[in-house]
Amino acid sequence: MTDTTLPYDIEQAVRERYEAGARQPQASLCCPTDGYDSRYLEILPQEIIEKDYGCGDPTRYVNPGETVVDLGSGAGKNCYILAQKVGATGKIIGVDMNDEMLGLSRKYLLPMSEKLGYENVSFVKGKIQDLALNLDSVQQWLEQHPIHSVEQVAAFEAECDRLRQSQPLIASDSVDVVISNCVLNLVRPQDKKQLFQEIFRVLKRGGRAVISDIVCDEPPTEKILNDPELWSGCIAGAFLENEFLEMFEQAGFYGIEILARQTEPWQVVDGVEFRSLTVQAFKGKQGECxxxxxxxxxxxxxxxxxxxxxxxxxxxxxxxxxxxxxxxxxxxxxxxxxxxxxxxxxxxxxxxxxxxxxxxxxxxxxxxxxxGANYRMTTDSDDCCSSSQSCC
The missing domain is CATH 3.40.5 (Ribosomal Protein L9; domain 1)
Known part of the structure; x- marks a missing residue:
């Protein structure tokens, strides 16, 4: 998807929809997901469960002790599930740009740590296509340096670059697993290549991405693309199914595999089928041979x-x-x-x-x-077959 001339602001449409979703549950927002392990849901606040908007369960593919980043962490459901799975030696970082969602997820940090007996979760403000830039730090700088001129815009951009270099939100090669649950499709088309590059950047060598998202079987129609409700509702920004996997390959991943695919479409709009797909991809094929x-x-x-x-x-x-x-x-x-x-x-x-x-x-x-060229060993088959551990 390359169209960047849509008649509305994608980020604003998404922000407003999810702000509303943080205040009141929206059953129609994204694809309802069943199959979560009930053991990990028992201690979660009901508000988090009600205001969770996803299309899969990438948490099931995470192991104890791992450091995990959740892109578009929302109310925090996946993060608080993972906090239990990775244990006290693991670490969970939720990334979201929506203040309403961050406020909701952060509200339960202390109660959840008390239930678990350890603290291993944090929620940070950032765009998932720019994981180096801490938007809380950017906001603090703007409050001290309000912008009133073009020159000040240049100073702001320079400060953003400095923050990316000196105080990255998520450091390069620092994460075992990056997960996301129905969020990548919400990113603007012109930012999606950078999004996959950022996922690749933050992963350690040997790390992996496990992404659940909405895909479609053919390109969305103009009618779909021009509807901001369908974009914020995880429809208009959906990836073509084959192109979704190609995005991982182009970013440098290997071992790209479909872990789960919804059999029946979640929605059909203008004859286009939209369904959930969960993909796993690994980092680490770079280097000398x-x-x-x-x-x-x-x-x-x-x-x-x-x-x-x-x-x-x-x-x-x-x-x-x-x-x-x-x-x-x-x-x-x-x-x-x-x-x-x-x-x-x-x-x-x-x-x-x-x-x-x-x-x-x-x-x-x-x-x-x-x-080895000098290998000339000869073994006695009788010795093998006469032993108590027969090889015959």
Whole structure:
């Protein structure tokens, strides 16, 4: 979606709709979500549950001890669920730009910490497409430096840049998981590329994004796009289903996977179907390629598969890969682990002596490279089969 000439202010429409949603529950706002684990809902204030507006449950994919950022945290439901899941060693940061929603979520910080027995949640004011800029700090500066001239506008912009650099709202490479629940579609079309870049920036290497959002099966019509109620209602800004996944790929993610997809559409408008989709994507394929004599075997069931970097794995074949790709394929919490058999070299190649691996084309790894050219071992099968732990 690239149209930036809509006859209304998207951010104002969204702000006003969610301000109203913070004051009074709005059943029609976004897609009702079932399936949350009831154990995590028991201690949540009823007001937070009533004023939650989402379309999925990304919280189920978060693990104990992780640091999590929730984009568009709203009333705080997902954050307070995650506070229980990650435990005292984890950390939850909710990001929202709506003062009404921030006031609602922050109101329960102390009561919830008392119930939990620890404090691991904070709510900060910022735009999810600009996670470096703390809008509370910006507001404080504006109160001391009101703008009355073009020169003062320049000073304001310089201060914003300084804050991004010296006091970022969310630091680069600092987060294990970024989640969001039906919020990315509310961002202006011209800001969506930056939005995905920001998600990528704040994640640690090996971190992941788990995003639930509304997608559509064909482009929204002009009638849909020109209706501010449909934008703030999570319709007009919906991603095309295939383009949603492509946005992750373009930002540098790998292992992009659809975790959940609503079978029946949530809404149909002008013949366009809108439904919820939950996607997971990983950060960490960047970096140099080193030869350490590793190989991987794709288990199947497909005859062959291709990864995000164009590597083709053929079922049952020992495929040569660089160390970086080997680590990505075999990480126990990664996207590929269950599909891959790891073949380690018999003698480890130290990183300091590893040479560059030519990550161009697909090469079958000769077993001699894995075992070593001087490998001449002979084993006695009788010894194996006569033992108490038979291998026959």
């Amino acid at each position: 080193l030869e350490r004599n590793q190989a991987v075997i794709y288990r199947g069931p497909w005859k062959s598969v291709q990864d995000d970097d164009g590597h083709t794995l053929y079922r049952g074949e020992r495929m040569a890969v660089c160390d970086k790709t080997f680590q990505i394929y075999t990480h126990p919490n990664g996207a590929y682990h269950s599909e891959i058999i790891a073949i380690e070299p018999y003698e480890e190649v130290p990183y300091e002596s590893a040479t560059a691996f030519p990550c161009v084309g697909d090469t079958i790894r000769d077993p001699r490279q894995t075992k």
